[in-house]
Structure formats: structure tokens, C-alpha cells
Amino acid sequence: MRAHHWIATGPNGIADFQFVESEVAEPGPGEVTITVQASGVNPADLKHPGRATVFPVSIGYEVAGTITALGPETEIASGGGAIGDAVLAFRVTGGWASILTVPADTVFARPQNLGAAQAANLLLVATTAADLLRVAKVESGETVVVFGASGSVGVSLLQIARSRGIRVVGVCSANRVDEVARFGGVAIERGQAPSELAERIALAAADPIAAVFDASGRDDDIAAALAVAGNHDRMVTIVGTDVAKDAGFQFIGGVAPENAAYRASVRAELIDMAARGDLVVPVSETFVLRQALDALDLVSSGRAGGKVALVPDSNDV
Structure with a gap:
């Protein structure tokens, strides 16, 4: 059986895809x-080859589709599994593909209420959001601030926090205020000096701010974050810019063993949330698999306004 897929032949970004x-x-x-019925597209798909030392590297971390074949005496991570079952898989290698073979412990039954594009974009951002809350030791009843709250990780964090009784003040651009409010956050529009933004955040928070999360990577957001953070031990970034690190933010990624282990352990819980309708995945656009570079360009631009999926067409299988 043959299939199409994307690889990186070197570390020089899309020029090597x-x-x-x-x-x-x-x-x-x-x-x-x-x-595969849909593959997720994430900034990490571009970053991954840049860290590699051996090539080619297969691209893509998460997919949704149907089971074509199972190995001998094999069950998927959620139990059972049969040919034709609808599933999602994360964390895989080579998800930008029309067909792929993956470890069974990455594969879960797909909730009936999730379309393929939503399911293929559920777990990378949701496990990242859950990991942020874990690292900062946020508890029910506390208030946190999220910079970049309308982005994909921010939207997942808003929903997970709401389910745990955590209040979120979310900083975003003017055209994304409604998106933050939709998922339970107190939206604060950026666009003023960091000191003024910090004052507005503090006023909206009312309660002491327990933790501050950076999902935007903007220097002005970091400046405002320093002005509102009450406990610098609970400032966490997923972007990891030099400005954020110099400001004292703890950087987390999915590669470190502790983070990877936690993100693997929380997958079933997050899928259950999605099945109940408590964790929604806004998808803004789909591209055919051959147009993956256009999809990645949109995601990298920060203008996607939601998740982006790749969909194989009949020529790819």
C-alpha cells in the first residue's frame, strides 16, 4: 500500500519540505x-525539523481518520478497535500523510460529535494548555491572565480552566474579543502602553492574579505581564522568546520528559471533555494535503483565526 506524505530533507524550513x-x-x-481524513497543522510542524540532526524527517503530530489495519493482538489506547472505526491519534510521527502506521498507544476512539478536522486539531493545543495549568499549579477559585488568549492554545486553556473553576482574564487583539468571551474569559483588548494594559488587567481581575501565561510572544505583552504578575514563580511561556526568558518566564515545550509524560497522560480526559461538548476546536480553514505549505504559511502568520487542517484528496491515496 502506497501513500503520499510530507518530509523535511534538511533544517532550513519550508525550503526543505x-x-x-x-x-x-x-x-x-x-x-x-x-x-487519514484530516491532519492538524501547528507551528511545531515547522520547528521540529529545525531541531533534527538526522534526515529525512516526517512531518505532522496529529491526525483523524479510520482504522485500515491493526497489528496482531493489538488494541488502541482507548480499548478495542476494529477496521473502519473512526479514530484520532496524537502524538504521532508523519501525520501529514494520506495513510500512516502508528503506535496503537497514540490512537483513541473519535467522539461522534467531532468532525475529522476538529479531531485532528484537538490534542496538541489542548495538552499544551493543560500542561500550562499544571506547571503553574493553578487551583479552582484562582484567577489567571493569558496573553494571546484568542489563539488556539489560549482557547483551549479558556475552556479547560472554566471546567476546573478557574477564572481567566484573556488579552487579545480587538477583533478577537468576542472569541475570548465566547469561551468564558474576561476579554481585555490590547493596543495601549504596557503600563495602561496592566492597569486594565488588574481592574478586570479584581482578585489577586495567581499565574500569568504567555501564548503570544509579544514584547509588549511581556512588559505588561511583569507589571501584573504577583508571583514570578508562576509565569509560564510556550513561545520562549529571549524577552520572555529574560523576564523570568518558565519556558515549557512538549519535548522535555516531564511535559511529554503529562501530555500523554491527559489525552483521554481531554477527549472526554470534547465528547461532552466542553472542549470545542474552532477550525477556520482546510487545505488539501498537497497545499500543506500554504496551510503552514497561514498558521505561521498568526492570522488563521482558528485551527487549520489538511485533507487528502483522491489523488493522494
């Missing part, structure tokens, strides 16, 4: 083959 065709490995014990 190639769309290729190759044979799909038959699933062995503990493996599952998935016919």
Missing part, C-alpha cells in the same frame, strides 16, 4: 494503520 510517495509499513504488534 517535500511531498513524496512511499510504501506504508504493515502494522506489527502494537501498531495501527490509519487512513
